[in-house]
Amino acid sequence: MTHDVPIGEDDLQAYLDDRLPPKRRGEVDEYLARNPAQQALVDKQRGDREVLRARLADKFAEPIPARLRIEHIRAAQSARRRQQFSSVAAALAMIAIGVAGGWIMRGEVAPGRVAPDAAFLASAVNAHRTYVVEVAHPVEVAASDEAHLVNWLSNRSGRKLETPPDLSAFGYNLVGGRVLPSGDKAAAQLMYQDSSGGRLTVYLRAGGGRNPAFTFDEREGISTFTWTDAGFEFAIAAELGRDRLLPIAKLVYERMV
Amino acid sequence: MDARSHALEAQIPALRRYAFGLTRDHAAADDLVQDCLERALSRWYLRRPDGDLRAWLFTITRNLHISNIRQSKRRGLHLAFEEGDEPVSQGAQEHALGVRDVLDTLDQMPEDHKSLLLLVGVEDMSYDQAASILGIPIGTVMSRLSRARRRLRELLDGRQPVSLRRVK
Numbered sequence: 001m002t003h004d005v006p007i008g009e010d011d012l013q014a015y016l017d018d019r020l021p022p023k024r025r026g027e028v029d030e031y032l033a034r035n036p037a038q039q040a041l042v043d044k045q046r047g048d049r050e051v052l053r054a055r056l057a058d059k060f061a062e063p064i065p066a067r068l069r070i071e072h073i074r075a076a077q078s079a080r081r082r083q084q085f086s087s088v089a090a091a092l093a094m095i096a097i098g099v100a101g102g103w104i105m106r107g108e109v110a111p112g113r114v115a116p117d118a119a120f121l122a123s124a125v126n127a128h129r130t131y132v133v134e135v136a137h138p139v140e141v142a143a144s145d146e147a148h149l150v151n152w153l154s155n156r157s158g159r160k161l162e163t164p165p166d167l168s169a170f171g172y173n174l175v176g177g178r179v180l181p182s183g184d185k186a187a188a189q190l191m192y193q194d195s196s197g198g199r200l201t202v203y204l205r206a207g208g209g210r211n212p213a214f215t216f217d218e219r220e221g222i223s224t225f226t227w228t229d230a231g232f233e234f235a236i237a238a239e240l241g242r243d244r245l246l247p248i249a250k251l252v253y254e255r256m257v
Numbered sequence: 258m259d260a261r262s263h264a265l266e267a268q269i270p271a272l273r274r275y276a277f278g279l280t281r282d283h284a285a286a287d288d289l290v291q292d293c294l295e296r297a298l299s300r301w302y303l304r305r306p307d308g309d310l311r312a313w314l315f316t317i318t319r320n321l322h323i324s325n326i327r328q329s330k331r332r333g334l335h336l337a338f339e340e341g342d343e344p345v346s347q348g349a350q351e352h353a354l355g356v357r358d359v360l361d362t363l364d365q366m367p368e369d370h371k372s373l374l375l376l377v378g379v380e381d382m383s384y385d386q387a388a389s390i391l392g393i394p395i396g397t398v399m400s401r402l403s404r405a406r407r408r409l410r411e412l413l414d415g416r417q418p419v420s421l422r423r424v425k
Contacts (some may be wrong), residue, residue, distance in 0.1 A: 010399035013406070014384075017377060045406045048413065049378040051359050052278075056379055060274045065287055068269055070262035073294050162327065169392060214303060250303055251392075254320055 007031045012038070016046050121217055121226050123182045124203040124235035127189050128222060131178070132199040132239075139176030139191050149177050153188040164190050165202075165255035170248050172200055200238035202252055207233050214253070216242055225249040261301065265294060268314050271380055275315060278375040279322050279368075281360050289325070293318040312386045319372055319390060326368070362412045369393075370405035377402060 007028055014020045015028045032039040066072060131138055141149040146163065154161045156179040164174050172192035180187045187205035194200075207228075214227045223245045226235045236249045258266075272293060276286035296317050297304075304313055363371050369391060376382040376390060387402075388395045 009403040010396075013399055013402050016406075019384075041407075041410070044410055048359070048406065048409055049374075052363070052374065053379050055359050056274050056278055056375075059277045059286075060270050062270070062273070064266070064269045064273065068266075068273075068287065068290055068294065070265050070294065070298070071258075073291065073298060074262075077295065077298065162324070166392070253300075253303065254316070 012042060016042055016049065119183070120205070120207070120233050121224060121235060123180075123187065124201075124226070124237055125219065125222055125224060127180050127182075127187070127203055128201045128224075128237035129220075131189065131191065132201065138199075140178040142176040143174035145176075146174075153177050153179065153190075156186045156188065161188070162255070165252045167192050167200070167248060167251065169251070171195060172248070175199075198239065200236065200240070200248070203235040203237065204232050206231060214249075216246075218242070227253060229253070264310055265297060265314075268311055269294075271311075272314060272318055275375055275380060276318060276322070278360065278363065278379065279319075279371065281364060289318060289322055292321050296321070309386065309389075312382070312389050315376065315380070315382070315386075316390045323368065357413055357415070359409075359413070362409065365412060366405065366408060369401065370408060373398065373402050373405050374409060 011020065011024065011028055015025060020028065032042060141152060143149065143164075150161050150163060164177070167173075171194040173194075175191040175193050177188060177190045180189055182205050185205050185207065187203060190202040192200045192202075214225060217224045217226070221239055222237055223240055223242055224235050224237045225245060226233065228234070234252070236245065236252055238245055238248075240248075269290065272290045273286055276289040276293075277283065280286050280289060293314060297314055304310070363374065366374075372391060373387060376387045377384070382390070384395055384398050384402075388398045391398070393401070
């Protein structure tokens with residue numbers, strides 16, 4: 001009785017979960033018949049799985065509380081938005097003045113599109129362009145000193161930062177970060193790099209409204225997504241197409257909770 | 258009810274079950290699910306229209322849970338004393354009978370093991386879905402699942418290196 005592919009722990013897990021194709025299941029059956037100790041372990045672990053399911057069955061069967069009805073959650077959200085509106089309106093007036101100034105400075109007008117954070121976007125892109133080409137000192141504090149980096153950026157940017165988002169699923173590793181002047185505030189920049197040397201930056205500073213509009217922009221080959229969340233403005237910038245940057249931006253957005 | 262509300266509400270029983278498995282606290286579990294739904298509504302436009310809604314909601318729930326854990330760690334342990342009652346009374350009862358409650362035992366494990374056992378074993382998520390929710394490659398899912406199940410069995414057998422996390 002020979003098997004082309006030896007039985008692995010992944011086979012045993014899938015066997016236990018009843019997810020193996022019939023042929024492979026037969027092979028695992030044979031293997032377990034020859035290995036009573038493994039058979040006993042699989043039986044016990046399958047039992048554990050059933051116990052856990054049974055233990056949580058009541059929770060699943062419970063009627064859902066009224067406060068979790070989508071209708072109620074929506075109503076609460078729009079009530080909150082109405083409350084915020086008056087205070088935000090004043091801030092928007094200020095921002096509008098800044099934006100108008102920004103457009104004049106840029107010497108171009110984007111017709112018909114409201115970009116409440118044009119100045120922020122410009123500083124994020126400038127910071128990106130300045131430091132991605134830097135060879136000797138791309139960052140002030142290296143990723144190897146992560147605890148220090150997080151602390152320092154938190155203190156300087158005024159936002160209690162979590163560990164920088166892990167972008168390794170997209171092939172990007174954290175290089176480090178730096179603090180930059182941005183208007184009258186301090187901004188923080190995190191830099192990531194892939195194996196081919198391609199770089200990506202995440203830029204944030206205090207400010208912005210509470211509307212988390214997720215805005216795409218591309219200029220001179222640099223794609224950006226900007227958004228605001230919890231009193232902070234965020235930008236992610238890279239020389240990537242929109243479709244490649246979007247999933248990365250989403251991950252950063254989710255992790256920067 | 259519109260299609261979006263319908264699709265979201267259909268997931269609530271499973272989300273509550275997962276949240277309860279993570280927190281072992283009924284009120285905290287519902288808070289977690291509520292946060293998840295609020296976030297899902299406000300970020301609906303970030304969802305890929307052809308994407309897996311279920312996996313997306315579980316991802317949000319898990320991320321919120323992790324960030325809650327971090328925050329309560331930072332704030333110290335006063336959370337545990339706020340309510341005055343232990344959320345594990347049922348577990349405690351079974352202890353008295355000499356039966357080890359599986360949720361108590363699960364709680365001694367690291368969050369990623371816990372999530373995997375719940376997502377795959379209880380929620381019947383595919384391995385691919387589990388990989389995307391945890392943000393790890395599928396190979397890692399398989400070996401971590403294998404380790405988590407071995408570990409759960411050891412703990413239920415009472416063969417545990419004493420865990421300090423349960424000390425109150």
